Amino acid sequence: MAQQLDYHTIRKIFTRFHAADPEPKGELEHVNAYTLLVAVTLSAQATDAGVNKATRPLFARVRTPQQMLDLGEEGLIEHIKTIGLYRNKAKNIIRMARILVDDYGGEVPNSRAALQALPGVGRKTANVVLNMWWHFPAQAVDTHIFRVGNRTGIAVGKDVNAVERAIEDNVPVDFLLHAHHWLILHGRYVCRARKPACANCLIRDLCPYEDKNL
Known part of the structure; x- marks a missing residue:
């Protein structure tokens, strides 16, 4: 578990997430x-x-x-x-x-x-x-968000409720609506559990994860 990142670093991280994918979407199909x-x-x-x-x-x-x-x-x-x-x-x-x-x-x-x-x-x-x-900025913390939050220091907590609160407390308000989607997708496709793709990670220089796979 990393130390909780400071405001300026978290803002840089989410600025990059936003630049790469301004409107991230959930992957579950639905009509209403x-x-x-x-x-x-x-x-x-x-x-x-x-x-x-x-x-x-x-x-x-x-x-x-x-x-x-x-x-x-x-x-x-x-x-x-x-x-x-x-x-x-x-x-x-x-x-x-x-x-x-x-x-x-x-x-x-x-x-x-x-x-x-x-x-x-x-x-x-x-x-x-x-x-x-x-479009309420609720944070749905799954295993991906729990891992990414603690691994990167974006949202540190010992359980999903603590990570949810850490996201709400530490992520700048202008990024909160899409925060959980950016973190889920990052955990699903880049910051994977067993073999994170650190070489392809757009926040690798801001991430304190000690076991980076470069």
């Missing part, structure tokens, strides 16, 4: 807030590519909570059975659809507390939906 919520729920312990492959035909047919209820749990399972933990996820998604229809008129609520009260939705999932659909 509800399909985004379902996709993120399915992505737990699964790859975005695997989720997208399963949800393309699903979202061609199901785009609202009521349509999900009409499809039913067994029908949903047929679409998502290639995704890990699919039975439990299907059960939660059907329960979620019932709550959305009964309590929210079929709409997805846009408060973190309301989202987290839904079956199968944790803080990370809620933050992804708030960020990607409502």
